[in-house]
Amino acid sequence: MLIKKGAEANLYLEEWHNRKVIMKRRLPKTYRLPQLDSAIRTQRTLREPALIHRAKEAGVPTPTIYMIDLAESNIIMEYIEGKQIKQILNTMPTDEKQRLCQHIGTLIGQLHTHGIVHGDLTTSNMILTPFNKIFLVDFGLGEYSEELEIRGVDLHLMKTALQSTHHRSAKQCFGAIMTGYTKSVGKETATKVLKKIQEIERRGRYIEER
Amino acid sequence: MPKKPKKPQHILGIESTADDFSIGIVTSDGKILANITSTYMPAEGGIHPREAARHHAETAGEIIHKALKKANIRSNQIQAIAFSQGPGLGPCLRTGATAARALATYLNIPLIGINHSIAHIEIGKLITGAKDPLTLYVSGGNTLVSAYEDGYYRVFGETLDIAIGNCLDVFARKAGLSQSPGNPYGATVEKLASHGKTFIPLPFTIKGMDLSFSGLLTAAIETLHARKHRLQDVCFSLQEVAFSMLTEVTERALAHTEKPELLLTGGVAANKRLQTMLQTVAKEHNAHFNVVPKEYALDNGAMIAWSGALAYKHGITTPIEKSTVKLKWRLDQVPVPWINRE
Numbered sequence: 001m002l003i004k005k006g007a008e009a010n011l012y013l014e015e016w017h018n019r020k021v022i023m024k025r026r027l028p029k030t031y032r033l034p035q036l037d038s039a040i041r042t043q044r045t046l047r048e049p050a051l052i053h054r055a056k057e058a059g060v061p062t063p064t065i066y067m068i069d070l071a072e073s074n075i076i077m078e079y080i081e082g083k084q085i086k087q088i089l090n091t092m093p094t095d096e097k098q099r100l101c102q103h104i105g106t107l108i109g110q111l112h113t114h115g116i117v118h119g120d121l122t123t124s125n126m127i128l129t130p131f132n133k134i135f136l137v138d139f140g141l142g143e144y145s146e147e148l149e150i151r152g153v154d155l156h157l158m159k160t161a162l163q164s165t166h167h168r169s170a171k172q173c174f175g176a177i178m179t180g181y182t183k184s185v186g187k188e189t190a191t192k193v194l195k196k197i198q199e200i201e202r203r204g205r206y207i208e209e210r
Numbered sequence: 211m212p213k214k215p216k217k218p219q220h221i222l223g224i225e226s227t228a229d230d231f232s233i234g235i236v237t238s239d240g241k242i243l244a245n246i247t248s249t250y251m252p253a254e255g256g257i258h259p260r261e262a263a264r265h266h267a268e269t270a271g272e273i274i275h276k277a278l279k280k281a282n283i284r285s286n287q288i289q290a291i292a293f294s295q296g297p298g299l300g301p302c303l304r305t306g307a308t309a310a311r312a313l314a315t316y317l318n319i320p321l322i323g324i325n326h327s328i329a330h331i332e333i334g335k336l337i338t339g340a341k342d343p344l345t346l347y348v349s350g351g352n353t354l355v356s357a358y359e360d361g362y363y364r365v366f367g368e369t370l371d372i373a374i375g376n377c378l379d380v381f382a383r384k385a386g387l388s389q390s391p392g393n394p395y396g397a398t399v400e401k402l403a404s405h406g407k408t409f410i411p412l413p414f415t416i417k418g419m420d421l422s423f424s425g426l427l428t429a430a431i432e433t434l435h436a437r438k439h440r441l442q443d444v445c446f447s448l449q450e451v452a453f454s455m456l457t458e459v460t461e462r463a464l465a466h467t468e469k470p471e472l473l474l475t476g477g478v479a480a481n482k483r484l485q486t487m488l489q490t491v492a493k494e495h496n497a498h499f500n501v502v503p504k505e506y507a508l509d510n511g512a513m514i515a516w517s518g519a520l521a522y523k524h525g526i527t528t529p530i531e532k533s534t535v536k537l538k539w540r541l542d543q544v545p546v547p548w549i550n551r552e
Contacts, residue, residue: 007461007491031457031487033450035409040454120418124466141416153370157418163542164364200370 109184292518406446
């Protein structure tokens, strides 16, 4: 059963060996040149499970990968019972929101400390389970990197995602995320990353002649 | 008894953010009476901001006269002066703003500072009839994916470094290509790309819904300098990668916002390959696809005048002391009270 038609992949909720699973299929995109299309799908199908596994080593809850079918650009993984943060954040009481966002910040910090950058931090890619765990999903645009620039962009994306989807509390939420992040990566690194985020935001869209 | 229709007002708009100086005259009910542009053509290289500004200052008088003549109105029939207050190149913006202040003061009518990016979206909506689109605005200075939500045009995706048009222009210059009036670099790259056969892998960089073109540009230039491939093939590969990136983030934003329409505008909107790709994803997401025709997709005065008309109807004017240009003015910081969806 198709549950999400994304731009990058389709998600199906299926039964597989008596388990509820998510089948993530990266279907060919007809608008792309076939060579480019298959290169992108293969690369992401390979990289996503590897990053998801590495995230577990960093102590960040992620779904279990059951199977990878490279030829079909297909990943079968655990179905995480719970609610997308996107759906619950806006209606949450302020103090609970604060706690949740701090928790998210800590998880992002753990990823970064272990050399992982998520690449698509939005509240749709975070699931709160009935046991109060936050699972991070969708590592399709992730990468291994310890570069300040790439970490900065990762958090900048989180910030803009909050501004476009949760504009009324974006500032408070991002503040709490940075508090959690700082606790996780330490003050020194957090300050550097924050500076980088500011630099990214200051960059002009007009580049005069190089 | 039916109300007697109000006499429409005339708004004059001045656009001067980059290489175009353009005057538009529109009525408050959306009729475009004039849209006259003069484009600065550098002898070589890219836009030199001061040279472009000099061109604007030198042609301003003539273009204003031509526009009034075309609209067939006298200057005292104009109710307000709108101008591009940003974002853009400083010297160019300041020239337009100076002309706007002078006209408003001389005619003793209000001044309205308009955000250039919002103007592109508003004129696109007027011309194509789109009501609530997701917009992909691609030009030499801007690359952004935006849609209206809760009082503002929100930015869902944008470039983290250079604009797509800038990427294509710089590549074209490095390849020794030239441009002429009506035949910009992008058109030449498009033509060469259509003769490309071999795809050369180049870096594909998407970060969430944001994009980065600088790595792609560097790689394309290096490929060119390595002299192992035909120029047609490099143009082809550059376009395929860059436009696939744009299409992917647009599709992400479409899936995210579920907007019923997709609007493509800006100078790069003229590219047929980009249009085809976007058409495909729009169809898949049941969104109606609109391309803004060239006259109104490129920088133009009519878009400033029309946005001015929308703002003026809602009582928005800009006092002279607040009319300083804003070089990096983001569209998501500007309230748009003329859109009311509640």
